[in-house]
Amino acid sequence: MSTLRLLTVGTLLHVKQISRSPFEIAIALVVPVVQATLAVYLFRSSGEQHRLLEAAVGAGVMGVWSSVLFGSGGAIQGQRWQGTLEMIMLAPRRPVLVVLPITIATGLTGTYALLATLVWGRLLYGIRLDFAHPAAFVVAAVVCVVALGMFGLLLAATFVLMRNANALANTLEYPVWLVSGMLVPITVLPAWTTPIAAVLPTTWGARALREATSGGPVWPSLGICLGISLLCLVLGGFALTHVERRARAAATLALA
Numbered sequence: 001m002s003t004l005r006l007l008t009v010g011t012l013l014h015v016k017q018i019s020r021s022p023f024e025i026a027i028a029l030v031v032p033v034v035q036a037t038l039a040v041y042l043f044r045s046s047g048e049q050h051r052l053l054e055a056a057v058g059a060g061v062m063g064v065w066s067s068v069l070f071g072s073g074g075a076i077q078g079q080r081w082q083g084t085l086e087m088i089m090l091a092p093r094r095p096v097l098v099v100l101p102i103t104i105a106t107g108l109t110g111t112y113a114l115l116a117t118l119v120w121g122r123l124l125y126g127i128r129l130d131f132a133h134p135a136a137f138v139v140a141a142v143v144c145v146v147a148l149g150m151f152g153l154l155l156a157a158t159f160v161l162m163r164n165a166n167a168l169a170n171t172l173e174y175p176v177w178l179v180s181g182m183l184v185p186i187t188v189l190p191a192w193t194t195p196i197a198a199v200l201p202t203t204w205g206a207r208a209l210r211e212a213t214s215g216g217p218v219w220p221s222l223g224i225c226l227g228i229s230l231l232c233l234v235l236g237g238f239a240l241t242h243v244e245r246r247a248r249a250a251a252t253l254a255l256a
Contacts (some may be wrong), residue, residue: 003097010101011108018071018109027070028112032063036117039183040125053129056121057213058183061206063113064148065177071106072152095244096153096237103152107145114141132215140212143222144205147229151201154232157239182206201228 018024036059043055076099079085088098121127131137178184179193180202186194197203204225211218 011104014102014105015108029116032059032113032117033120035059052127056117060114060117061182062177064110067110068106068148068152072103072155095240100153104149107149133212136218137212140208147201147225150229150233153236157236201225
């Protein structure tokens with residue numbers, strides 16, 4: 001129960017902190033709306049009016065991914081700049097339990113993007129929010145946010161080794177959402193991208209949301225998404241522990 005309380009309180013604390021950042025709000029609200037607008041016009045011009053809701057959902061997931069990517073990339077770096085990294089690592093808990101609330105908070109903040117694109121599409125373009133499986137869509141959205149938070153933990157453990165994590169985050173944003181099929185079907189991509197897409201939780205999370213929107217087997221995709229995200233949690237935990245021990249031994253926690 002103490003571990004659950006730590007994760008809950010930590011997540012709520014970081015959600016409040018992130019929600020007061022103009023940069024994070026801009027990423028979560030403005031960028032997805034622009035992407036949703038472009039997607040709507042592209043689908044309309046191709047005569048695929050029936051896929052406008054899928055386009056809005058896909059643009060929202062892209063916003064969640066952007067929030068998690070930049071949030072996890074800056075999770076350790078931000079704590080270092082604020083001078084709190086040493087206190088976090090000295091806490092009587094494993095580093096994974098302290099960093100995980102930060103990455104989950106970025107996913108929860110990214111839900112702004114999903115809600116914004118749906119409201120934007122409904123009010124401006126008259127897209128009817130007729131989900132094939134409404135209850136499954138809500139469950140898929142929650143699982144997708146948690147899964148991306150765990151994936152963000154693995155990214156945070158990797159980014160901690162870099163002096164400028166944002167540079168790598170910038171290069172990962174668009175390739176990942178493209179390969180994951182958030183807006184463009186994976187079937188139209190080159191065959192060599194298929195193995196990459198298969199190991200990304202973003203692929204299965206986006207697929208589950210798309211199937212809940214248009215109709216399809218939602219639960220198998222959610223199961224695979226959870227399985228991959230749990231693997232990311234385990235790998236991220238080992239990576240953070242290794243980085244912490246190496247930084248302690250070299251006395252470079254504020255720099256490594």
